[in-house]
Amino acid sequence: MPIWPSAPSPILDRARQLHREETGVESTQVADCPGTWLVMGEHVDYAGGITLVAQVSQRVAVAFSPRRDDLIKVTTQSTTLEGTGTTTEEISLGAIEERATNQRLVDHQCGLVAERLGGIVWTMIHRQLLSRDTSGMDVTVVNDIPADAGLGAIASTEAAFALALLGSAEDCDEAPLRARLAEVCAQAAEAFSPAPALRSRYTAALRGTAGQVAVINYADGSVTQAPHPASAGMRVFAVIGPEADVDQTSAIQGRRRFLDAACRAFGTESLRLLPDAPTRVLDWLRAVHKVHGAEGQPTLDQAASWLTFDQEETGRAEQLSRSLRSRRVEDLWSLMAESQAGLESYGLNAQPDLVKLILVRGAAGARAAVAGMSAAVIAGVDKRHAGNFSADLSADGFTLVDLGIGSPAQVG
Template identity: 25%
Template sequence: MAIPTRVIASPARGVECVKKRAKRLHFTAFSRDAEQVATASGRVNLMGDHVDYAGGFVLPMALSLHTAVAASRADHDCAVSESSDDRAWTRYAFGVLAQLRDAGLSIPPLSLAVASDVPVGAGLSSSAALEVAVARVALAVVGAALEPRALALLCQRAEHIGAGVPCGIMDQWCVTHAQPHQSIMLDCARLTSTLITLPPTLVIDIVDSDERHALRDGGYAARRADVEAAARALRVPLLAQLPRARWHEIDALAPQLARRARHVVHESARVHEMCAALAANDLARVGALFFESHQSLRDDFDVSTHALDAIVERARSEGVLGARMTGGGFGGCVIIVRRA
């Protein structure tokens, strides 16, 4: 059976085209010009899925796919999007405005128009890109600014409260701190990050399964609850910080919690191994780590799907260096690495 896939490429016209679409949509929807327009990029996670909320290490990379939001003052908050009939996305946008106001910023009611090249539900941080772009444009309207760390934390809080998704910090941190094609290693417990150089001999393809997920549907929250339960059982504040000398204690947990914990500690360790392999230009090891990560996400964390597995296995049969699902899972994209 053929698997419907497509390789996601950066739009040829880039960020300026997305900004123009947002401004045009704003004028069409609200019959006036936008006062400001702001953008944010999507991201792909090279390694370290479902460990950010466990205090682990992650290795995301910003993409040349952007969300633009055009805004003007209004009588009440309202928002339109060029591409979505599902109004659930407004919970993310309005959640950001609420958090900005709760932080003491005098954000007036706003009309928002959203255009985006970041596919929704593909595991490429469409929600974080929307949140950060909304925050940036709202701040621009009143001539204010937040430094990247504060902006990332505010947008994470908006997703928790406004959208009801208990996300970690990785997406918002990468979107606020990295430029397109920059990769960063982030310590999610200490909130410190380092830019990581990718070797020019490494080619990264992002393949969309066209299976869509919605993290608010509950699977993501259930996995986080398992991780937190495992941490409590092991008597550590954050599961990814369980010392390697104590990893054997995972085997004594209830089977499902043991599988979740096994993924978290090994996945966080794989980020360090990945950075070392990239620094040494050891592309064979990079690829092996990709396959190991996918197996863990599939078997221990139960967030892969038949379509994602099929893409990974087809890539393996074609002789690529490595492949793995990326993002929260339950659909979305596979990231494939190969030699230039």
């Protein structure tokens, strides 16, 4: 049965041991971080909306030690259904500096993970969190988070690495430093990744509470907590679909460019802070079409549907946070259904056929894990039926990941 395997031993211990085997020295510091389940609102993260994110039990650990040169050398051991696989990548801090200066993105010959972690070092240096004399590093990553499940494995790796780099700080467990680290990770991801960054993942992984859902409101920057639905007799699974690669990066980035342009036009950080935003933004876009033409701009109908989705999804996320706090977990499933329909109307690949199959197999609710960026679907199932559910989907050939309940990033 293709059920994602549970961790064979504590992940921090495995990271220390692998680092010792690969480099011959003890790690300077090690930290681990949970994967994240995007409960709702991930596509309004950038629009200043409300995003709900839960930690999952699958984790990634990162160990590092300094080098004498300026190389960031990353060894990654990843759990798979067949066992473990190991890869090695490297990039120099000089190359990272050049790419940041010239705004050139990932060169896959050097490796995605090495560049992303090098970007963390570069950003922390420029945010005065690390010394400008910082040298290269040997970095060891042990990853139990499935790559195709929409659980943010690379974001968790970045958060764990950033935390490990400051793991000796006395205030590494305090909210102000963790908030700053989340900002650093999001900023580095924007600069060093071609994929759209979800800043809420870093916030939930670093600042969340064990057994809770992080409610991140970008209107005021608040981070609060709500009860996890798994505490109410439910189990939550990620069901990995048959499509190995779902990439609508350009479509998502197009929506973000439109939001950026509208915010600049009205001098606001977020359209959510702009009174009567949909009407005013559409009037502005109509004027842009008239003066500059429609080339490179969304149509009025497209823009209207995007703005409507942003408002409605933020409203659903706000309603869900209230329902979870009131222990009305049953509201989650109807809101998930509304959100799933909204994602499909939003024009992203929300895996509608897999969602329908999962509901037929007995799930109480289902929703795309990250529409447009993953083929996985998140399913909530009554604990009494979870065994039959997982057996049926496994027989259908899908891979299931029992998400469990996670805990925030920690220094080992």
